[in-house]
Amino acid sequence: MTRAAPIIEIRDLLKTFGAVVAAKDINIDISRGEIVGIIGANGAGKTCFVNMVTGYLSPTSGSITFEGVELVGKGPREVTHAGISRSFQVSQVFHSMTVAENLRIALAIAENRGVNALRIMESDALEAKCNDVLKRYKLEDYRDMTVSVLSQGIRKLLDIAMAVVSEPRILLLDEPTSGISVEEKFDFMDVVMGALKEDNVTVLFVEHDMEIVERYVSRVLAFYQGEIIADMSPDKALADDKVQEFVIGKRH
Amino acid sequence: MLRDTTSKVVLFGGIAIILLGAMMPNWIVNQLMFGFSRALAILGLLVLWRTGLVSFGHAFYFGLGAYTVAIVDIQLGVTDVFIRLLGGAMIAGFAGFVIGFIMRNYRDIFFAMLNTAISMVLYGIIVKTESLGSTDGFAISLPTIFGIAPETKYPLFVIITMIAMISALAVNFYLKTTVGRLTTPIRDNEIRVEYLGFSVAHAIHLKYTISAVLAGGAGALMAMSLGQVDPDSMINWTVSGELVFITILSGPGNVIAPFIGSLVFEVLRTYAFELAPQAWQLIVGATFLTIIFFLPGGIWSLIAKLGRKNS
């Protein structure tokens, strides 16, 4: 079986903070359309990995090649322009604006790069797109509510919706379901993954809940002390001794 | 571009003021000229304030604009009102663009005070330099309009009002563009703005340069209205404070607010001074406190409220 060239290639990624090694020997290729789950105990280096891929942190050494373009050295904005978006462990939205206002500005920025940013923002086309996103992410009921009064779950949905309006080819979600009640988690992920499937986005998401991992991903990366200790299908990963010991925390 | 209510009010209001000005006594025309000139600087501070940035040093650009007029007058004999205005606005704008590379990295009190520091340097240089007029400043010859020296102040008043209208319309337009809308988003969450793909530094740099151009234009028009420049009424830090004062008095709600706020300030200061020459600051200060407590959105919020009641 010949596989298509990977969409992203990560080689020998290393990140140290003084004596702390947050990432080490990270070598992975990810193909277009894969849904990858990133698991690991607290402090294993998951967020650090997401931050490096999205330009928030620059690695101590190593390379990240996305569609043939080197990402190391690029900042968040350039990585976004290259075609990679992210959401955050703690949602990062504009809290004193309404849901619709958040989406409108996200859409306008995605569409109006460079001098086009000096064009009038309001338009029927923008409004239509905004409504479309509200619908796909089931945010219609919250449309005109200020973010600061909304629950964590709604904020997280908005955070993800804002990340995808730039039509990224890769989306990284840092703990999309944290802060969401157990009963709501699956509904939440159904909304998100359903919306993403339509766009054929390659998704990497950090998750602590193994039921979510099993249900939605095609591949698991398990982190332990900055290193990837398992890179396999979810059923194999969850049965793996090392994963059991270092990620899930059960000892045999 | 001119379809919204604000644009219409600016357009028709401005024309009405120009027509009424022909019948008004001189002292009112003067107050309007001073008020509208200064209002341009307030308009620039509004652009910054909406993004959460307050500069306590915009007298720097105001003074640059004013002194440019004086220097091109004295050194080059330029009397044309438009060349003087353009010169003042462009010199200030260029300075703002250059200094903007530094300012765009600072926020809050650091942004405010760094601007103060720069304005104090300019103040110091001018006060100490005889050839720049030192503490006395310069008298400026009357401006000419297309080569004609007008006999009254009315033509200059018309030009200032028209410049005010054009500036208000331009800023009103700018505030509706994508970068113009990056106000609350930058205040709320800069990281998210970057991840959406927009450079916060670039946005702030643009806002800062716009505010410098407007403050420079304001200084140039003020210099021509007054017929003189001097460091204490153009560049001193108290002038910067005054600009911030009027900005808060006006409120950030609308591009018309700076013009109303400036006029209110002119009237307030004139009457306070006549009423209590020793304690006019007391009256101005008390007004300021009243505004902050009862009208945190400035005079504009009152107008907006009345407007909503009537409609």
Ligand SMILES: Nc1ncnc2c1ncn2[C@@H]1O[C@H](COP(=O)(O)OP(=O)(O)OP(=O)(O)O)[C@@H](O)[C@H]1O
């Ligand atoms: N800016 C920093 N300075 C110093 N150390 C850091 C920094 N950021 C992360 N670290 C360290 O790097 C390691 C990995 O942190 P990271 O945030 O990636 O963990 P995580 O897997 O996302 O954990 P969690 O599940 O708690 O979110 C930790 O030991 C952390 O203390």
Ligand SMILES: [Mg+2]
């Ligand atoms: Mg984390």
